[in-house]
Amino acid sequence: MKDSIHTLAPQLQRIDSEPYYQSIADEVTLFEAAAARCLPVLLKGPTGCGKTRFVEHMAWRLKRPLVTVACHDDLTTADLVGRYLIVGNETVWVDGPLTAAVRAGAICYLDELVEARKDTIVVIHPLADARRVLAVDKRGEMVAAPASFMLVVSYNPGYQSVLKEIKPSTRQRFVALDFDYPEAAVEAGIVAREGGVDTEMAKRLVKLGELTRNLKGAGLDEGASTRLLIHAAQLIAAGIAPAAACTAAVARALCDDADMTDTLDDLVRAVF
Amino acid sequence: MTSSGQFSSSSARRLFAAELESQLNAILFASPSHRSAAGIAAELEALPRSQQEKLLAWAATAAQTDAEIGHLMVTLAPLAFARFDAAGFDAWALAGLDAYDHDGAEAAKVLLGDLESFGTRFDGGKSFVRFADIEPRLSRFLQGLSGRPLSLGISSKTGAWTDSETIFLPPQLEGFADTAAGKEKYQVLAVMLWAQTFFGTFGSANIDLAAALQPWTETPEQQRAVDWLAALEAVRLEARISLDLPGLGRRIAAVRGQWPTSLENWVQRLERPAATLADSLAALTECMSGNLAAPQLPHAVLLDPAAALKIRAARMERDQVVLKRAINALKGSSGRSGQRDPNMVPLAAVGAEAAPGALDESAILPPEAQAAALSLQQDLGELPPEFQVPAGTGAWRPTRQDATGECSTSSNEPDRRYDEWDYRRKAYRRGWCHLFEADVPAGAAGYVEDVRQRYAALIRQLRRRFELLRGEDRLLGRQPEGDEIDVDAMVDALADRRSGAEPSTRVFRRRIRNQRSLAAMFMVDMSGSTKGWVNDAEREALVMLCESLESLGDAYAIYGFSGWTRTRCDIYRVKRFDERYDQDVCARIAGIEAKDYTRMGVAIRHLTQLLLHQPARHRLLVTLSDGRPDDYGDEYRGHYGVEDTRRALQEAREQGVRSYCITIDRHGADYLGHMYGAARYTVLDDVKKLPLKITDIYRRLAS
Ligand SMILES: Nc1ncnc2c1ncn2[C@@H]1O[C@H](COP(=O)(O)OP(=O)(O)O)[C@@H](O)[C@H]1O
Ligand SMILES: [Mg+2]
Numbered sequence: 001m002k003d004s005i006h007t008l009a010p011q012l013q014r015i016d017s018e019p020y021y022q023s024i025a026d027e028v029t030l031f032e033a034a035a036a037r038c039l040p041v042l043l044k045g046p047t048g049c050g051k052t053r054f055v056e057h058m059a060w061r062l063k064r065p066l067v068t069v070a071c072h073d074d075l076t077t078a079d080l081v082g083r084y085l086i087v088g089n090e091t092v093w094v095d096g097p098l099t100a101a102v103r104a105g106a107i108c109y110l111d112e113l114v115e116a117r118k119d120t121i122v123v124i125h126p127l128a129d130a131r132r133v134l135a136v137d138k139r140g141e142m143v144a145a146p147a148s149f150m151l152v153v154s155y156n157p158g159y160q161s162v163l164k165e166i167k168p169s170t171r172q173r174f175v176a177l178d179f180d181y182p183e184a185a186v187e188a189g190i191v192a193r194e195g196g197v198d199t200e201m202a203k204r205l206v207k208l209g210e211l212t213r214n215l216k217g218a219g220l221d222e223g224a225s226t227r228l229l230i231h232a233a234q235l236i237a238a239g240i241a242p243a244a245a246c247t248a249a250v251a252r253a254l255c256d257d258a259d260m261t262d263t264l265d266d267l268v269r270a271v272f
Numbered sequence: 273m274t275s276s277g278q279f280s281s282s283s284a285r286r287l288f289a290a291e292l293e294s295q296l297n298a299i300l301f302a303s304p305s306h307r308s309a310a311g312i313a314a315e316l317e318a319l320p321r322s323q324q325e326k327l328l329a330w331a332a333t334a335a336q337t338d339a340e341i342g343h344l345m346v347t348l349a350p351l352a353f354a355r356f357d358a359a360g361f362d363a364w365a366l367a368g369l370d371a372y373d374h375d376g377a378e379a380a381k382v383l384l385g386d387l388e389s390f391g392t393r394f395d396g397g398k399s400f401v402r403f404a405d406i407e408p409r410l411s412r413f414l415q416g417l418s419g420r421p422l423s424l425g426i427s428s429k430t431g432a433w434t435d436s437e438t439i440f441l442p443p444q445l446e447g448f449a450d451t452a453a454g455k456e457k458y459q460v461l462a463v464m465l466w467a468q469t470f471f472g473t474f475g476s477a478n479i480d481l482a483a484a485l486q487p488w489t490e491t492p493e494q495q496r497a498v499d500w501l502a503a504l505e506a507v508r509l510e511a512r513i514s515l516d517l518p519g520l521g522r523r524i525a526a527v528r529g530q531w532p533t534s535l536e537n538w539v540q541r542l543e544r545p546a547a548t549l550a551d552s553l554a555a556l557t558e559c560m561s562g563n564l565a566a567p568q569l570p571h572a573v574l575l576d577p578a579a580a581l582k583i584r585a586a587r588m589e590r591d592q593v594v595l596k597r598a599i600n601a602l603k604g605s606s607g608r609s610g611q612r613d614p615n616m617v618p619l620a621a622v623g624a625e626a627a628p629g630a631l632d633e634s635a636i637l638p639p640e641a642q643a644a645a646l647s648l649q650q651d652l653g654e655l656p657p658e659f660q661v662p663a664g665t666g667a668w669r670p671t672r673q674d675a676t677g678e679c680s681t682s683s684n685e686p687d688r689r690y691d692e693w694d695y696r697r698k699a700y701r702r703g704w705c706h707l708f709e710a711d712v713p714a715g716a717a718g719y720v721e722d723v724r725q726r727y728a729a730l731i732r733q734l735r736r737r738f739e740l741l742r743g744e745d746r747l748l749g750r751q752p753e754g755d756e757i758d759v760d761a762m763v764d765a766l767a768d769r770r771s772g773a774e775p776s777t778r779v780f781r782r783r784i785r786n787q788r789s790l791a792a793m794f795m796v797d798m799s800g801s802t803k804g805w806v807n808d809a810e811r812e813a814l815v816m817l818c819e820s821l822e823s824l825g826d827a828y829a830i831y832g833f834s835g836w837t838r839t840r841c842d843i844y845r846v847k848r849f850d851e852r853y854d855q856d857v858c859a860r861i862a863g864i865e866a867k868d869y870t871r872m873g874v875a876i877r878h879l880t881q882l883l884l885h886q887p888a889r890h891r892l893l894v895t896l897s898d899g900r901p902d903d904y905g906d907e908y909r910g911h912y913g914v915e916d917t918r919r920a921l922q923e924a925r926e927q928g929v930r931s932y933c934i935t936i937d938r939h940g941a942d943y944l945g946h947m948y949g950a951a952r953y954t955v956l957d958d959v960k961k962l963p964l965k966i967t968d969i970y971r972r973l974a975s
Contacts, residue, residue: 076782083753086765086777163790163890163974165930207516214419217945218955219412221972243519259958263412266459270417270520 045179048225105148195233401454499566715862754780
């Protein structure tokens with residue numbers, strides 16, 4: 001019984017070795033300043049452009065534990081804050097990841113915040129302004145956040161659903177950092193290092209990425225992310241022929257539409 | 273032995289004459305001819321079963337269009353099978369039906385009857401590729417390469433060329449081993465032309481191409497110089513392409529083959545990554561000092577510096593042209609009456625009683641001249657006196673004064689007036705657009721039912737998919753956590769514990785609230801340009817949409833828009849929010865037709881207002897149009913309309929309405945990104961995709 005409670009307890013991740021993060025602009029300095037001033041941070045940008053990696057890197061830099069929550073549409077307030085469980089004859093309170101992060105003075109990263117239910121998002125409001133408290137209603141407790149607690153959320157503005165937009169009352173509590181795919185040479189460096197291919201191959205992959213991003217709005221919702229390019233690189237490093245690797249990891253991963261798939265194949269063939 | 277066993281064991285045997293006859297009689301039953309199938313059936317008996325089946329299938333298809341054609345096909349079949357293989361027979365039958373669709377029964381009979389001439393064409397047909405076959409895919413490919421839409425067009429010269437805005441390709445290419453090779457050649461030609469525009473063949477800030485070609489311009493050497501430059505640039509551009517796109521480079525090289533000896537000297541020099549047009553021009557001077565003719569390359573494209581430079585100049589002069597046209601319009605209307613530019617005649621008048629201008633405040637000039645005068649005077653920095661009221665507080669209201677009250681009859685009074693954004697003055701024109709709302713007149717009764725039947729399988733599939741999106745209020749029992757105790761679970765748990773078993777900890781009930789609170793407005797282009805395909809696709813798309821949305825339960829409405837000048841902006845009701853998807857709505861969907869012009873801003877503003885009255889938490893506006901905003905007269909077309917539409921979408925967004933814009937435009941267009949600024953959008957190059965696409969888009973927007 002006790003064991004099952006512990007597996008439900010949030011994981012406080014301690015990051016001891018430096019996660020590789022290639023800084024693009026002044027985001028590291030800005031984040032550090034926000035952390036020093038106890039300001040919450042919003043990371044805006046398309047999927048797979050390094051937001052999660054950046055947070056991991058900053059947690060390491062600031063030497064704070066990290067709690068990551070991937071938001072989804074069944075995520076309830078209790079999932080974040082905590083709940084009573086009945087164990088044998090008694091009820092036992094178990095902190096949710098957000099409460100645990102507040103108590104531990106950790107960085108709490110809510111990935112893809114808009115995916116969460118609207119009524120869930122509201123619980124972060126008092127944590128994200130000058131009050132810096134978390135209301136644990138079920139226990140009648142107000143948990144004050146220590147100075148080292150930091151709230152970080154991410155948001156993909158390219159997301160299309162009207163049901164999933166971040167409300168102004170939420171977003172205006174955050175310092176917003178814009179993320180995007182880095183310029184070609186920098187992105188190639190990242191792809192080479194993370195994907196295990198040489199610079200020449202990485203450059204070609206990034207070129208393909210650019211070509212697919214050109215199709216955004218003209219048939220594609222989003223072009224290939226750095227993550228997809230890294231996937232292709234990893235397949236190549238594992239011995240798959242480049243064109244086949246890109247077809248599988250990039251072209252097929254981007255869309256199902258038959259015409260668009262043809263076009264993506266054409267682009268792959270142009271690059272390799 | 274069962275009868276089905278009998279059938280399958282003998283399915284490869286030939287059909288006997290009697291069997292053929294009865295099938296043919298059934299297929300050709302409606303034929304006005306009284307010829308008997310008996311004679312032909314006897315002839316067909318000798319054919320193998322596969323050919324008999326093929327023929328019966330084609331005859332049935334043909335007979336649905338015209339029994340005579342079906343009959344003819346059957347009669348000619350033995351000859352046709354003797355002349356063609358299976359694929360050839362299919363092509364022959366299909367060509368016959370195509371001819372019927374395009375040119376009627378006589379043409380079809382001629383085509384089918386002349387087996388020999390079809391045969392010759394068919395045998396050669398394997399090796400040619402037509403522009404239409406490659407255009408959509410090639411156009412997307414170029415969009416990928418360049419990140420901006422480049423138009424594709426058919427070249428009227430003998431060769432491929434570009435004017436730097438459009439790539440002109442031959443109507444067809446022939447003489448290939450297979451169609452793949454033909455498509456490859458098209459792609460290579462298009463890429464070479466794209467490269468001309470992308471890698472600076474027509475000059476740059478530092479290199480003036482016209483000046484560089486000056487020594488040979490209007491001399492007998494002119495053509496030789498241009499041809500040489502084209503060849504030299506082919507070397508440079510190929511190397512430049514290979515640098516970024518090695519795969520493409522290899523394929524160009526394969527089509528190109530060996531460099532001709534006359535170019536070999538230059539290859540090394542022009543293949544350097546740093547080579548520019550300047551290097552090609554230097555080489556050109558040397559080539560021209562000799563008297564060799566320019567080499568003919570297999571993937572040669574024409575170079576037309578004059579055309580490209582002209583287009584560029586044209587771009588710079590565009591504003592002046594607009595100004596001149598405005599002056600002409602002003603002169604024309606203040607002179608004799610009844611003289612109108614024939615190009616400006618409206619596509620269809622919306623009821624004679626609503627002549628534009630009749631409602632107009634100043635009612636002196638016809639609307640097109642008025643628009644032109646305004647445009648002109650504003651460009652000159654002076655505003656007509658009646659508009660010299662500062663915009664902003666709604667101080668200016670259109671009044672009837674100038675028209676001495678004679679127009680303020682109720683039938684001409686607009687239902688609403690809307691402001692319009694004038695980008696030149698960076699302010700609104702107050703109450704500028706007169707909006708009228710009316711029902712779409714009922715169309716053909718069986719239309720929607722027809723579409724439903726045609727797409728029955730698809731509709732079932734869509735309904736299932738949309739049902740999955742539906743979020744209902746659910747009460748979940750036996751949860752580890754929740755707002756209430758689940759009594760059943762609690763009793764079980766207590767009982768378990770009494771009996772010494774491990775009790776479950778899932779003893780709560782939790783309510784999942786319905787998250788869907790979405791109202792969607794669909795705004796459908798009913799302008800004249802949608803006539804034909806686009807209109808058909810729109811109506812089919814709406815049927816799909818209604819069928820899908822009905823199973824989802826979101827509130828939705830459908831309105832069409834069109835109009836004819838700012839004093840006649842029409843909004844057509846197809847389905848109101850509070851209306852059910854019933855017979856009346858179906859009849860109105862059927863009745864949607866192409867009307868006049870596309871003044872988009874006012875339509876967006878009005879439908880946004882309707883949306884705002886919906887109690888939903890989320891509001892979505894989906895617009896469907898087939899090109900640039902446009903209206904009668906010069907004013908709305910062009911930049912003004914784009915800016916007003918952009919503004920209207922921004923206003924919608926500020927009021928909490930999210931917009932998604934679907935544009936049907938085969939050629940893509942570079943103004944869209946700007947115009948749709950605040951909204952998300954997509955461009956469809958193929959109108960036939962609309963019915964599927966629109967439901968798909970909605971599903972993504974609303975999940
Ligand atoms: N600036 C960067 N520095 C290092 N790695 C990066 C960077 N940007 C992207 N990556 C790589 O891309 C992958 C996807 O990034 P991730 O942080 O998961 O994206 P996001 O959270 O934005 O969706 C990472 O695993 C990492 O390998
Ligand atoms: Mg992530």
